[in-house]
Amino acid sequence: MRAVAALCRTVVTSVLTFSGDHVPGQPVNEEPAVPTRTRPATSVDVARLAGVSRATVSHVLNNQVERFSADTVERVRRAALALGYVRSAAGRALVMGRSDFIVLVVPYTTFTNLQNVVEVLSGEIEKVGLSPVVHFSVSRAENATSKRLQHLVETLRPAGVVDLGGLSGRDIEFLAEVGCPLVAEHEKPDFNTAIGELQARHLHGRGHGRLAYAFLSDERDDPYGQMRADAVTAYCEQEGLPAPLYVRVPLERSGARKVLEEMLPRTGTPLGVACYNDLVAIALGEAAKTLGLAVPSDFAVIGVEYAPVGQVISPRLTTVAADVPVSLGHIIQALAKGYGGAEIRRATPEEAFRIVQGETT
Amino acid sequence: MRAVAALCRTVVTSVLTFSGDHVPGQPVNEEPAVPTRTRPATSVDVARLAGVSRATVSHVLNNQVERFSADTVERVRRAALALGYVRSAAGRALVMGRSDFIVLVVPYTTFTNLQNVVEVLSGEIEKVGLSPVVHFSVSRAENATSKRLQHLVETLRPAGVVDLGGLSGRDIEFLAEVGCPLVAEHEKPDFNTAIGELQARHLHGRGHGRLAYAFLSDERDDPYGQMRADAVTAYCEQEGLPAPLYVRVPLERSGARKVLEEMLPRTGTPLGVACYNDLVAIALGEAAKTLGLAVPSDFAVIGVEYAPVGQVISPRLTTVAADVPVSLGHIIQALAKGYGGAEIRRATPEEAFRIVQGETT
DNA sequence: AACCTCTGGTGACACGTGTCAACGCTTCCA
DNA sequence: TGGAAGCGTTGACACGTGTCACCAGAGGTT
Numbered sequence: 001m002r003a004v005a006a007l008c009r010t011v012v013t014s015v016l017t018f019s020g021d022h023v024p025g026q027p028v029n030e031e032p033a034v035p036t037r038t039r040p041a042t043s044v045d046v047a048r049l050a051g052v053s054r055a056t057v058s059h060v061l062n063n064q065v066e067r068f069s070a071d072t073v074e075r076v077r078r079a080a081l082a083l084g085y086v087r088s089a090a091g092r093a094l095v096m097g098r099s100d101f102i103v104l105v106v107p108y109t110t111f112t113n114l115q116n117v118v119e120v121l122s123g124e125i126e127k128v129g130l131s132p133v134v135h136f137s138v139s140r141a142e143n144a145t146s147k148r149l150q151h152l153v154e155t156l157r158p159a160g161v162v163d164l165g166g167l168s169g170r171d172i173e174f175l176a177e178v179g180c181p182l183v184a185e186h187e188k189p190d191f192n193t194a195i196g197e198l199q200a201r202h203l204h205g206r207g208h209g210r211l212a213y214a215f216l217s218d219e220r221d222d223p224y225g226q227m228r229a230d231a232v233t234a235y236c237e238q239e240g241l242p243a244p245l246y247v248r249v250p251l252e253r254s255g256a257r258k259v260l261e262e263m264l265p266r267t268g269t270p271l272g273v274a275c276y277n278d279l280v281a282i283a284l285g286e287a288a289k290t291l292g293l294a295v296p297s298d299f300a301v302i303g304v305e306y307a308p309v310g311q312v313i314s315p316r317l318t319t320v321a322a323d324v325p326v327s328l329g330h331i332i333q334a335l336a337k338g339y340g341g342a343e344i345r346r347a348t349p350e351e352a353f354r355i356v357q358g359e360t361t
Numbered sequence: 362m363r364a365v366a367a368l369c370r371t372v373v374t375s376v377l378t379f380s381g382d383h384v385p386g387q388p389v390n391e392e393p394a395v396p397t398r399t400r401p402a403t404s405v406d407v408a409r410l411a412g413v414s415r416a417t418v419s420h421v422l423n424n425q426v427e428r429f430s431a432d433t434v435e436r437v438r439r440a441a442l443a444l445g446y447v448r449s450a451a452g453r454a455l456v457m458g459r460s461d462f463i464v465l466v467v468p469y470t471t472f473t474n475l476q477n478v479v480e481v482l483s484g485e486i487e488k489v490g491l492s493p494v495v496h497f498s499v500s501r502a503e504n505a506t507s508k509r510l511q512h513l514v515e516t517l518r519p520a521g522v523v524d525l526g527g528l529s530g531r532d533i534e535f536l537a538e539v540g541c542p543l544v545a546e547h548e549k550p551d552f553n554t555a556i557g558e559l560q561a562r563h564l565h566g567r568g569h570g571r572l573a574y575a576f577l578s579d580e581r582d583d584p585y586g587q588m589r590a591d592a593v594t595a596y597c598e599q600e601g602l603p604a605p606l607y608v609r610v611p612l613e614r615s616g617a618r619k620v621l622e623e624m625l626p627r628t629g630t631p632l633g634v635a636c637y638n639d640l641v642a643i644a645l646g647e648a649a650k651t652l653g654l655a656v657p658s659d660f661a662v663i664g665v666e667y668a669p670v671g672q673v674i675s676p677r678l679t680t681v682a683a684d685v686p687v688s689l690g691h692i693i694q695a696l697a698k699g700y701g702g703a704e705i706r707r708a709t710p711e712e713a714f715r716i717v718q719g720e721t722t
Numbered sequence: 723a724a725c726c727t728c729t730g731g732t733g734a735c736a737c738g739t740g741t742c743a744a745c746g747c748t749t750c751c752a
Numbered sequence: 753t754g755g756a757a758g759c760g761t762t763g764a765c766a767c768g769t770g771t772c773a774c775c776a777g778a779g780g781t782t
């Protein structure tokens with residue numbers, strides 16, 4: 001199929017070269033016997049091959065087929081397929097005022113299953129006829145508008161932006177300003193609330209009445225931590241437990257140990273810590289071992305991520321695992337609503353997240 | 362500045378609306394008193410404000426300033442700035458035959474410092490006046506051509522593709538077929554060779570004469586492993602050591618332990634293992650602990666990555682750390698050569714990589 | 723016969739840019 | 753004084769697409 005397309009493309013090129021037009025950037029005075037670079041087929045080529053006008057090609061290929069005979073539709077489609085015709089994004093974007101791309105903004109955070117998340121969302125984006133493009137944000141400092149994102153949006157003029165947590169307030173303002181739809185924001189507290197509550201409830205259920213929440217202390221951004229910590233606090237309040245202690249844990253041995261040494265006098269043992277991350281949980285767990293604490297009876301940790309490394313070390317980490325497609329439900333739903341996809345039921349937090357019981361709780 | 366631009370944009374819009382043109386997708390019979398969506402400034406607007414022709418604007422903004430008076434150049438630049446003018450990627454791509462984007466193809470592998478890598482390359486891409494766009498490849502099976510990448514390239518028509526190891530042979534063929542330059546491929550054996558040799562030499566230097574190489578056993582791709590393993594083999598040959606054993610390690614406790622149990626009878630102890638990954642090294646190290654092996658005297662492991670988790674656990678992992686900007690030297694060099702950037706000296710492997718001494722060797 | 727409707731299809735414009743060939747003007751030289 | 757040369761600037765075309773308004777003709781109705 002690909003070979004056929006390539007062949008046709010070459011044939012078309014020679015025909016077009018014969019008609020004497022000038023491809024920009026190609027010297028014309030050279031001998032055109034062997035075209036060094038084959039030119040992509042355009043809708044003119046398709047129209048010519050199908051024996052119809054270019055307008056008809058455009059209509060048919062955009063599925064406005066009601067007003068055409070079945071025969072014509074079929075001829076156009078076959079011609080397009082035979083030539084390997086792909087609509088030029090440039091031409092399309094020019095006339096439409098926006099392109100068919102969706103920008104996926106990835107936050108500057110550790111993300112074990114990032115590839116998985118991107119994969120799932122890419123599939124959904126394609127389902128509504130758009131193309132995914134990934135953008136890594138560098139910092140989410142509230143007052144900094146990302147020059148890079150700004151330029152990307154201004155030049156690509158995407159059909160929409162999907163935020164996984166990488167946009168600052170200024171960025172969001174900017175998008176509104178230039179009229180680029182923000183398909184889904186990360187400000188979906190319910191799922192992060194569910195995670196925090198799941199952690200707190202689990203620790204409590206395993207006999208820990210004194211809780212703490214451990215943030216990541218890092219130059220990276222943390223778009224989710226506060227919402228989860230709030231949920232832990234809310235749980236404690238609701239259950240009549242003492243308010244949880246908040247700490248920030250660096251990903252380095254002596255630093256983590258120091259944090260632990262500083263928190264123990266204030267909380268006592270046994271202590272259960274809900275962690276932002278599997279890495280944070282591992283760091284605290286290792287620190288506890290060096291301090292001679294009994295894990296999990298005196299000191300329990302639970303992470304979030306279900307990272308492979310947590311299941312390989314000893315003691316095996318208790319953590320919160322996400323069903324990636326399900327946990328992205330609100331984004332998928334927004335995509336469908338915004339771009340005419342199939343309506344889906346939005347999943348509950350219970351369907352999206354589950355505890356993976358390890359040996360640290 | 363942003364506020365100024367937004368203001369001017371609005372003003373321009375009203376002027377243009379007055380001239381009676383029709384923005385596609387906008388109903389014209391509505392009252393245009395409050396424009397719901399502001400229209401980006403075009404080169405026509407800039408030309409009007411600067412009192413020159415559109416051709417002049419185009420020339421000046423593309424830095425063809427030799428043939429214009431300093432006054433004209435200045436007027437055009439000020440006008441563009443005042444209007445917040447950004448060249449339309451669509452219009453530009455249409456006339457140029459290619460866009461100003463560079464697609465960064467990320468392999469389907471674990472990548473702790475991916476964000477860092479993308480950040481560095483993005484900076485370099487911008488230095489030559491192009492825009493980075495990230496593409497996650499899903500699988501690199503040799504016979505599979507990525508439908509997603511293909512569509513991206515056909516529609517976006519990027520100025521080039523940078524491969525971090527995500528392209529299959531068919532993908533590369535496809536790029537050549539459609540005339541999209543492959544700026545840099547991952548097939549740079551020298552750096553991976555350097556890594557493997559560094560690992561082997563280090564283990565040997567710490568007293569290990571019997572070596573092994575541990576691949577990652579995973580559904581993910583491994584674009585680099587074979588080159589590194591080959592380097593370990595070459596080192597053994599050169600130094601007169603017995604040929605290294607190759608094993609594939611799953612990222613899960615019992616599986617890793619089983620691999621270790623199967624390899625020990627064939628190699629004996631002491632044994633030094635060069636690992637594809639910090640994760641693989643951690644998995645083997647933990648397995649060794651459960652088998653009662655003395656680390657590092659009986660069993661030594663060295664990883665590659667310098668992942669934070671390896672420095673947090675106990676024993677702290679010995680690993681190979683990369684200086685990200687330096688280790689990307691060949692890609693940066695190719696970018697500069699292909700798109701007229703500043704020439705740089707290509708770094709040696711010694712500058713790019715270094716051993717981080719931990720407690721596992 | 724005049725008129726309308728419906729079917730199937732197309733002509734032509736607009737989108738915003740890069741660039742070639744040409745322009746008017748000044749200056750210089752024969 | 754006539755012509756050549758250089759300088760600064762611009763007119764006009766091409767790129768590939770979507771879509772509005774229109775058209776030709778067949779068939780039906782009054």
